[in-house]
Amino acid sequence: MALETKQVAMTGNEAVANAIKQINPDVIAAYPITPQTDIVQYYSSFVADGQVDTQMVTVESEHSAMSATIGASAAGARAMTATSSQGLALMHEMLHIASGFRLPIVMPVVNRAVSAPINIHCDHSDTMAALTTGWLQIYSENAQEAYDNVIQAMRIAEDPRVRLPVMVCYDGFITSHAVENLFLLPDETVKQFVGEYNPKHTLFDFDSPVTFGPLVLPDYFSEIKAQEADAMRAAKEVILEIAEEFAKISGRKYGYYEGYHLEDAERVIVVLSSTAGTAKEVVDELRAQGEKVGLMKPRVIRPFPAEEFVKALSGAKVVAVMDRAETFSTQGGQLFTELRAAFYEAPTKPLMRNYIFGLGGRDTTTAEIRRVFEDLKKDQERGSVDRKVTHLDVRV
Numbered sequence: 001m002a003l004e005t006k007q008v009a010m011t012g013n014e015a016v017a018n019a020i021k022q023i024n025p026d027v028i029a030a031y032p033i034t035p036q037t038d039i040v041q042y043y044s045s046f047v048a049d050g051q052v053d054t055q056m057v058t059v060e061s062e063h064s065a066m067s068a069t070i071g072a073s074a075a076g077a078r079a080m081t082a083t084s085s086q087g088l089a090l091m092h093e094m095l096h097i098a099s100g101f102r103l104p105i106v107m108p109v110v111n112r113a114v115s116a117p118i119n120i121h122c123d124h125s126d127t128m129a130a131l132t133t134g135w136l137q138i139y140s141e142n143a144q145e146a147y148d149n150v151i152q153a154m155r156i157a158e159d160p161r162v163r164l165p166v167m168v169c170y171d172g173f174i175t176s177h178a179v180e181n182l183f184l185l186p187d188e189t190v191k192q193f194v195g196e197y198n199p200k201h202t203l204f205d206f207d208s209p210v211t212f213g214p215l216v217l218p219d220y221f222s223e224i225k226a227q228e229a230d231a232m233r234a235a236k237e238v239i240l241e242i243a244e245e246f247a248k249i250s251g252r253k254y255g256y257y258e259g260y261h262l263e264d265a266e267r268v269i270v271v272l273s274s275t276a277g278t279a280k281e282v283v284d285e286l287r288a289q290g291e292k293v294g295l296m297k298p299r300v301i302r303p304f305p306a307e308e309f310v311k312a313l314s315g316a317k318v319v320a321v322m323d324r325a326e327t328f329s330t331q332g333g334q335l336f337t338e339l340r341a342a343f344y345e346a347p348t349k350p351l352m353r354n355y356i357f358g359l360g361g362r363d364t365t366t367a368e369i370r371r372v373f374e375d376l377k378k379d380q381e382r383g384s385v386d387r388k389v390t391h392l393d394v395r396v
Contacts, residue, residue, distance in 0.1 A: 012176045020108075030082075085115075122358070136156065142180055160200065262296060
């Protein structure tokens with residue numbers, strides 16, 4: 001039976017706003033920040049036109065947006081918000097509270113560089129700085145994936161085995177403001193897929209009262225955080241289960257990563273989000289010339305699927321990990337260091353190098369991706385990496 005979908009042309013932000021509309025959360029807290037603003041702006045029109053039942057709360061800052069979302073979720077509401085860059089940074093202390101309270105909040109994050117100097121364009125410094133906050137992180141290459149990931153994220157977050165908040169990340173302006181063709185699911189299909197939210201504990205369950213936000217001293221704090229870590233581990237299985245269910249209603253299959261010509265690839269690029277689309281073009285070009293190149297596009301970074309990533313790259317001879325954020329550790333970007341660490345106990349290890357690229361929204365061209373593959377070719381021939389960390393696109 002053919003799947004019922006509707007093809008539309010939308011920006012990434014409009015697609016995400018429509019996904020939220022179909023989820024129809026009880027509460028959404030709104031504060032504008034470029035390039036996220038369109039999401040809550042589109043959603044405000046849905047509220048004003050009576051297309052959703054959502055209580056939209058306009059607040060005075062991103063810190064307040066997350067605070068309002070936490071309060072609503074703790075009270076038993078299905079609650080969401082959205083942000084970017086400095087907004088995510090301003091939320092930082094509240095991110096830990098959302099995860100520590102085990103609240104299933106879903107938040108689209110439109111990736112944008114963190115100041116200073118001030119910049120409104122894409123890199124991943126905002127969400128990479130939030131990797132230790134206890135939130136799941138799912139990355140999207142394009143508008144279709146952003147739409148699909150938001151819908152799946154609601155189910156993942158609310159699963160009783162998880163009950164953790166989820167960020168759905170996609171690239172500012174490149175994805176958020178570019179118009180693309182994509183397929184929307186029928187409203188009723190999404191409604192049935194996400195189902196009703198039935199929280200285990202709420203602030204207003206007077207028959208089974210619970211405490212939110214108590215002082216927890218050393219005698220119990222470790223156990224609470226260990227349970228949170230267990231939930232993050234459990235999320236791995238849940239992510240795949242939800243992906244299987246979503247494939248049945250959409251025809252689109254998701255996992256921890258997308259492999260592109262990985263099966264026999266000797267030289268592989270690993271890169272998140274929209275840059276993967278550019279890399280695929282170069283892979284196709286070099287494949288046509290008989291070169292064994294491939295791409296791995298991670299989708300899930302929290303939890304970090306180390307075993308699966310290692311297995312996917314086990315046949316590669318040389319790997320370039322491209323990070324759109326600088327950690328200033330001098331040891332490479334976050335994705336590189338975690339992936340490299342994952343190979344520590346592997347019986348065979350590819351040569352690995354790291355590229356910091358695209359900071360502040362600098363375009364990444366096919367010529368630069370070709371250069372990365374050329375560097376990998378030299379590493380493969382030499383049997384060693386001449387430079388572990390390179391800033392790919394810095395002018396000299």
